[in-house]
Every structure is written in C-alpha cells, then in structure tokens.
Amino acid sequence: MLKTYLFSLVIFALPFYAAAQTESVEEFVAWEVESNNVTLGKSKPIDVKHFEIPLSVVESDLASYLPQKVLQALIFEKNGEDYVRWLIHPEDTKWYKKVETYLKSKKLDSTHYKYFIGYKTASRSMILTDPKTEYSFSVKASTDHTAGEWRDKRQEFDDSFDIRFINDLINQISVVSRMENVVTFLEPAAFGIKSINQGIVVRLIDQMKTGKKYYLPGFSALHGKEGARIARINGSDDPAEYWNSHYMKPLGKALAQLMMNIGIQYDSPHSQNFLIELDADLKPTGRIALRDFGDVFLQEEFFKMLKRQDIIERFAKTENTHKGDLEVTVGPLHGNTPPDWMTRRYYNLWLRTFFASYEQEVSKITGVPLAKISKNRSIDSELYSYGTKIYPLFPEIIEHYKNLATEVLKVNSFSIEGAESRKKSNLCTALFVSGF
Numbered sequence: 001m002l003k004t005y006l007f008s009l010v011i012f013a014l015p016f017y018a019a020a021q022t023e024s025v026e027e028f029v030a031w032e033v034e035s036n037n038v039t040l041g042k043s044k045p046i047d048v049k050h051f052e053i054p055l056s057v058v059e060s061d062l063a064s065y066l067p068q069k070v071l072q073a074l075i076f077e078k079n080g081e082d083y084v085r086w087l088i089h090p091e092d093t094k095w096y097k098k099v100e101t102y103l104k105s106k107k108l109d110s111t112h113y114k115y116f117i118g119y120k121t122a123s124r125s126m127i128l129t130d131p132k133t134e135y136s137f138s139v140k141a142s143t144d145h146t147a148g149e150w151r152d153k154r155q156e157f158d159d160s161f162d163i164r165f166i167n168d169l170i171n172q173i174s175v176v177s178r179m180e181n182v183v184t185f186l187e188p189a190a191f192g193i194k195s196i197n198q199g200i201v202v203r204l205i206d207q208m209k210t211g212k213k214y215y216l217p218g219f220s221a222l223h224g225k226e227g228a229r230i231a232r233i234n235g236s237d238d239p240a241e242y243w244n245s246h247y248m249k250p251l252g253k254a255l256a257q258l259m260m261n262i263g264i265q266y267d268s269p270h271s272q273n274f275l276i277e278l279d280a281d282l283k284p285t286g287r288i289a290l291r292d293f294g295d296v297f298l299q300e301e302f303f304k305m306l307k308r309q310d311i312i313e314r315f316a317k318t319e320n321t322h323k324g325d326l327e328v329t330v331g332p333l334h335g336n337t338p339p340d341w342m343t344r345r346y347y348n349l350w351l352r353t354f355f356a357s358y359e360q361e362v363s364k365i366t367g368v369p370l371a372k373i374s375k376n377r378s379i380d381s382e383l384y385s386y387g388t389k390i391y392p393l394f395p396e397i398i399e400h401y402k403n404l405a406t407e408v409l410k411v412n413s414f415s416i417e418g419a420e421s422r423k424k425s426n427l428c429t430a431l432f433v434s435g436f
Contacts, residue, residue, distance in 0.1 A: 024208040025127065025136055028215050028275075032121040035226035036219045037337045046090050048118040048126060051099060052109060055082040061164040063188035065171065070137050070189065070202055073116075073130035084191055085115060087141045087200055089124060095142035095154050098196045122219065123272060124153045125203065138185075138203040158318075160190040160199025163294035165311065170262055170293065176407045179257035181250055181361075183207060183215075183277055183289035203291065214278040215289050218271025218332060221247050224339035233282050239339070240346040246284040247276055248350045251330070252357025254288040259326065260365040260400065263302030267295045267320065269386075270334040297322050301398065305405035324393060330354050331386035338384050351379055351387035362391075366400040 055075060062071070074085050088096045103110040119127040125140045142154040167187045174184070185203055192199035208215055221227045221243050231242035251274060259265045266273060275289035298315050300323035315321050332350060333342070356374070363370040373391060381387035 022209050024210070024214050025205065028205075028208055028217070029119040029121065029127055031217050031220040031226065035223040036122045036217065037223060037339075045117045045119060047114055048090055048116045048128060049088045049112040049114050050116070051086040051088065051096075051103060052078065052083045052111070052113055053086050053103065054108070055084050057106065057108065057193075058084055058086070059161075059192045059194065060084070061161050061190045063164070063168060063171070063186075065186070066188040066202075067135070067137075067204070067206075069130065069133050069135040070204075073128070073133070073135065073137070074189070074191075074202070085113070086191065087116075087126070087128070087139050088112065089126065089141045089143035090118070090120065092141070092143035094144040095198060099193065099198060102193060102196050122217070124155060127205065136205060136209070138205050140201040140203065142198055154197070155199050155201065157192040157194050157197045157199045159294045160192050160201050162314065162318075163187050163201050163292075164190045165314065166264065166293040166296060169311070172411075173262055173404075173408050176411050177261040177404055179254070179261050181253040181287050182257055183275075183287050185275075185289055185291045187293065201294075207289070212280055213285070214280075214282060215275040216278055218247065218251075218274040218276065219336055221276055222271060222333060222336060222339055222342070224341065227339055228341060230278075230282055234284075239341050240343070240350075244346070244350050244353050246286075248332070248353040249357045250276075250284070250286045250288050251332075252354040252359075253286075253361045254290065255328075255330070256358045256361035256365070258290065259299070259328075260362060260397070261404070263299040263306075263401065264293075264296045265299075265322075265326075265328065267297055268334075269330045271332045271336065296320065299323070299326070299401075301393065302401045302405065305401055306408060326391040326393060326397075327388060328355070328358060328391065329386050329388045331382075333384040334386055336384075342384075344383060347384055348379075348381065351381055355379060355387070355389050362397070366394070366396045368394045368396040 076083055076085070086099065088099075100110045115131070116128045117131065118129070121127065121138075123140075124143045125138050127136060127138055129136045140155050144153075164187065170184055171186060185205060185207070187201050187203045189202035190199055207213060216230070221230070227243060228239040231237070231239040234242065234246075236242040254274075255265065255269065273290065273292050273295065275291065277285045277287040277289055279285055298312065298321045300312055300321050303309075303312050312321055330351065332354075333347065338347070359370060359373040362368060363373055372394065376389065376391070379387045379389055
C-alpha cells in the first residue's frame with residue numbers, strides 16, 4: 001500500500017514522464033540508445049539545462065511552418081524582453097563553456113536554468129518535451145561526447161543556417177514534386193552566435209506522435225539482436241536478407257527521389273541519417289525518413305535552373321556543390337560495427353541492391369533507359385563502409401530538371417532573400433503577435 005502511494009507521488013510529481021511521450025517516441029528513443037552498436041545507454045528521462053539569452057543577442061531563422069508550441073517552448077518573456085532558451089547538451093563538457101564565456105564577456109546572465117525534461121539519442125540531438133504543453137520536438141546542440149566515429153561535434157553557426165536554407169527549399173519544392181518513398185523530418189528553426197561559431201537547430205518529430213507509425217533508426221536495423229527480432233516478427237529468420245529487401249531497396253528509391261526531385265544528395269549517407277518507417281505492427285511501409293539536411297551536396301545544374309545562384313554560392317564555400325557526373329554513395333554500416341548475421345558477401349549484396357533500386361527509380365522518374373543507367377556495374381567500395389558509383393548527367397535528367405524547375409518557379413516566387421535578411425530575431429515577436 002505504501003509502495004503504491006509513493007509510486008503515485010512520483011508519477012504525480014513528474015506527470016509528463018509518461019504522458020508527454022507517445023509509444024512511438026519512446027520506442028524511437030529506446031532504439032537510438034539501447035539497440036545501437038555505436039552507443040551504450042539507457043532511454044531514461046534526463047534533466048536538460050539551458051542558458052537564458054536575450055533574443056536580441058542571437059541570430060535566428062524561423063520558418064513560417066514553425067509550430068507555435070515550439071516557439072513558446074523556446075522563446076519567453078522576462079523583464080519585458082524576449083529571451084531564448086539556449087540548450088546545453090547533457091553530455092557536453094566543452095562547448096557550453098564557450099557560450100558561458102561569451103555571456104560573461106557581454107555581462108549577461110550565465111546561469112544554468114532547468115525547464116525541459118529530455119531524452120538522449122545516439123547523436124548530438126535530444127528529444128525535448130515542454131512540461132506545460134507536453135509538446136515534443138528535437139534539438140541539435142554542440143557536444144564533445146557523441147557516439148561511434150563522431151566524437152566531438154560542435155553545432156556550427158553556418159551549418160545551422162545552411163540546414164534551415166535546405167529545409168525551406170525542400171518544403172517549397174515538395175509542393176510540386178512529392179517523394180512517395182520519403183518522409184522528411186523538417187528543421188524549422190535555428191539560433192546562432194556567430195562570434196563563437198555555435199548554433200542550435202530544432203527538428204520536428206510530429207510523425208512520431210500519432211501512434212500509427214514507428215521510426216526505426218537505420219543503425220538499429222543493423223543491431224544484432226533488434227534487427228533480427230523485428231525480422232522475426234515479420235516472418236523472417238534471415239535478418240540480412242530481410243533488411244536487404246526492406247531497408248536497402250526503399251533507401252535506394254528514397255535517395256534517388258531526393259536527387260531527382262530536390263537536386264541534393266547526402267555527403268555522409270550512413271545509417272545514422274536514415275529511419276525506416278514501420279506501421280503499427282512493426283512492418284516496414286517502404287518509406288525512409290531522412291534527417292540532418294545540413295549534410296548534403298547540391299547539384300549545381302538544377303539550382304541554376306531554379307535561378308538560385310545564392311544557394312550555389314553559399315554551399316560552394318564549404319565545397320558542398322557538385323556539377324557534371326552524379327557521384328552516388330551509400331554506406332549503411334559506415335561508422336558502425338557489423339552485426340553477427342552480416343557477412344562481407346551480404347554487405348556487398350546490400351550495396352548492389354541499393355544501386356539497382358536507385359537506378360530503377362532514376363529511370364522511372366526521368367525516362368533514362370535502365371540499361372543505359374546500369375551500364376557501369378562496378379562499385380567502388382570499402383569493407384563495411386561506403387560504396388560509390390558514378391553516373392553521367394544524362395540528357396534525360398537535364399530535361400527532367402528543366403521541367404521541374406519550370407513548375408517550381410510557377411508555384412514559388414523563390415525570391416533571392418539570402419540568409420542574412422531572414423535571420424531576424426524580431427520575427428519571433430511578429431509570430432507571437434500574429435498568433436501563428
């Protein structure tokens with residue numbers, strides 16, 4: 001009786017521990033940290049601290065589709081002035097000190113405040129819940145303790161706003177050119193302090209909140225026990241073959257659609273960037289969720305057709321543009337260790353399956369004859385790492401890009417704003433006033 005009473009008190013004191021997270025979000029967090037060979041951890045809730053910084057001190061870029069609940073969770077009024085909650089990654093021991101020093105140099109408050117309860121993932125992102133509204137979203141912040149090969153990851157200023165740039169582009173183009181095998185986890189807000197080269201980026205996870213879909217991290221499908229367990233649930237005792245069909249094939253389609261419909265491809269296409277959509281019975285739907293759109297290359301030819309030289313110049317600064325041949329790369333196990341059911345032969349099969357699926361989708365979208373695309377069958381690959389194939393920029397692809405650009409320009413004005421004109425902190429106030 002006493003134990004039950006005490007347990008009730010704990011639950012009452014922390015009502016959002018259980019209520020704030022849907023089963024899909026809870027499962028995602030558990031997969032990220034407990035069924036992932038790049039990290040060892042527990043999916044328990046943690047305190048996430050933050051600085052409270054005057055909004056006028058930081059630069060911000062907020063999308064028109066930013067949910068008001070996210071805005072209200074991160075921006076608040078204190079002493080008649082708007083402040084932003086600048087998140088401190090719970091495992092960071094280095095980068096938050098730079099923010100602290102900066103605030104002290106400006107004679108600003110450097111106190112560590114506490115508002116959110118969050119969950120760690122295998123990367124620098126966190127799942128946060130606003131205790132007032134119980135609305136959950138993800139935030140990327142700098143940390144010197146991440147998983148796998150990615151040990152020290154500052155969330156850099158320029159990268160934060162590049163992410164916003166690409167997200168708006170995807171949101172605009174997808175109105176004309178929808179990608180049937182792709183789910184996009186859009187990132188509608190970024191805040192930055194240029195002088196210390198740091199930022200924070202907000203990512204929406206609304207697709208996880210319905211309870212009808214689950215999102216399995218690619219690295220969790222490659223986990224020895226969990227990958228095999230989900231394969232068995234779906235009637236397969238051969239996880240390597242199962243995920244070849246239900247991860248590599250849809251991934252090939254998804255990345256082909258991203259390249260043919262948006263003109264971008266991943267710089268580091270490993271499984272930390274991909275989530276496999278499952279239905280309520282944990283059966284793959286054939287769709288892949290893509291995240292981290294700061295980690296991309298742009299195909300210059302398409303962006304010239306869109307009359308977006310500003311975007312080309314922006315990404316050329318970090319050598320994140322391509323022109324001419326399409327150099328397509330994928331590395332599902334890059335940065336990870338193979339599960340016990342994976343062999344070198346099977347991994348090579350996975351790469352061949354990916355590229356065959358990619359080529360079929362390019363042919364379907366652009367009309368390039370499949371035999372013409374798949375003529376070069378060789379794959380330059382490293383053991384349990386990246387495989388690469390290079391394709392000509394066929395005339396049919398150029399024609400497809402021209403037609404797509406024409407349609408996009410009809411629907412969107414695509415005025416050349418540039419990042420500087422959009423990073424205005426007073427946009428937050430305007431959104432509050434308008435009741436967005």
